[in-house]
Amino acid sequence: MSPEAFMCNENDANGNAIKCGRPSDIWSLGCILYQMVYGRTPFSEYKTFWAKFKVITDPNHEITYGPVYNPWLLDLMKKCLAWDRNGRWRIPQLLQHPFLVPPVPAQLSSSKDQSCKLLQLIAETCANDSEASMLCCQLQELLSDPVQPIASQLLTSREQQCKSLSQMSKLCFQLRERLAKSERKIEDLGM
Template sequence: MDWTRGHTIGHGSSAAVSVAKSRFSDEVFAVKSVELSQSQFLQKEQKILSQLSSPYVVSYKGYDVTKENDKLIFNLMMEYMSGGTFSDEIRKQGGRINEPLIGYYAKQIVQGLDYLHSRGIAHCDIKGQNILLGKTGAKIADFGCARCVDPAKRDVGATAASAEPVGGTPLFMAPEVARGEEQGCPADIWALGCTIIEMATGRSPWTNVTNTASLLYRIAFSGEYPEIPKSLSVQATDFLSKCLRRDARERWTAKQLLNHPFLEESNSNSTTNQDCVTSSPTSILDQDIWNSVEESDTIDPTIQTETSMDSPLQRISKLGQNSGKPNWCWTDEIWTTVRKNSEQNEGNDDKIVYGIVTSFSEMQLESRLVAVDLEINYLNDNFCCNDFPRHLTYSANKIQCL
């Protein structure tokens, strides 16, 4: 093939992300790879990313299909971001980011969202782990949950049920998404607000979370909001209040947020803030990271291959066999990290849920959540549910997804 695979820098539920280098130049890029027979979601991500070109979205570099260890591998190539994820940056900054830097990064994320939304694309999984940092600042990455939405309806909010399955991370889900209603551009704005809280506090936007079912109920029906840090300025607090409106129709759009004083003020500090952006580590270019790999043959890719896709239950079962931790992941191809996390991962509630959630009323759900201390019963350590209200049964202290 025309490039050399380096070391692994991240893992999804089944895909792996590696550093790569062109054989014909010194260009370094990232490659997200999975077996071709399991690449349905990665192919979807490739199609979306290939249509995008923005300084605030990770750049698309191409794709190919290679034969490695007698297996056909689908590879999605994209820009390598040397600074890692926002979650990495929060840890580097001692657990929180100062407000001027929050404003600087937030503006770039909003500019990226404004670009996506203007093209009728909702990201559906905005969070610190999916924002990557480089020499120029922040860029939106990981379009595994992204979907095309009707631009004419993107600001309507939760008025109609969506035919596509709901996806994303529960801690960052908007109320209308938690209720199984439409997941569109307004949901990205809610997730942006949650991400800013993550930047300012170094913790999840929702505290005292015991399990996914109770969290989704709390977001959907309680009327509560994520707590806005008292340390933030009046302008930053007002900005968050525009993002975290429970009624999606009242939430500000990305275009409106760009004119908010909190982001406008970040313009005056842009030079100072840019000095704080993590610079590229020189070690990534050292020759010894390019471990020799078995020579692979590049295949002329016919991407839509005939393959018998496993049922959702079978896929979840396979995921459970490969992980000793609950993953709450309903899709094969979500890129959940782009840098290896620390070995101590206690308290990490930043998981992904991807599945079909049927719209239901508060009364219908409340009748099923009768115990105070409910415990999710995992199928092979993975939260599985295709018809959330109808498939819930409970015993004394358990909810079981059949």
């Protein structure tokens, strides 16, 4: 239970009623992460209810964190287990935390740049073919920022990933067909 959950019927220093809510849920998330990382709860060394109550409600008590392989994971747990509910991170902040949103590898970024350059080159060589140019533009839009769709639309489910890949595949197929058609026209004209 979060510190404020023990004090739900009390008032804070400003006279406001202490309410349980999402900050309390974030505390619970921190406890779950702690349990997953260390194999025990943050207050497992305190055996009685009253001992746990005393340390959880003590704003000066510091939770003990052992070493972890990823410093961002440790930081995330600390953000979730901040004693002051107003200092505890909110859901939108947590969703942007580096542990939950890892950086895009440089290799992915450079391959994305190469794909966009290739599409730009194709679009330039097909300047007289409005349909091919339009298909190139649509593909460039999909590839322009691969992180943005993931962050904004949460492309995490297989269904969403498949839908996005299907859309790209469809555009690539249409572009290939359009380029092949243009090539046949050029051959027919004897150029």
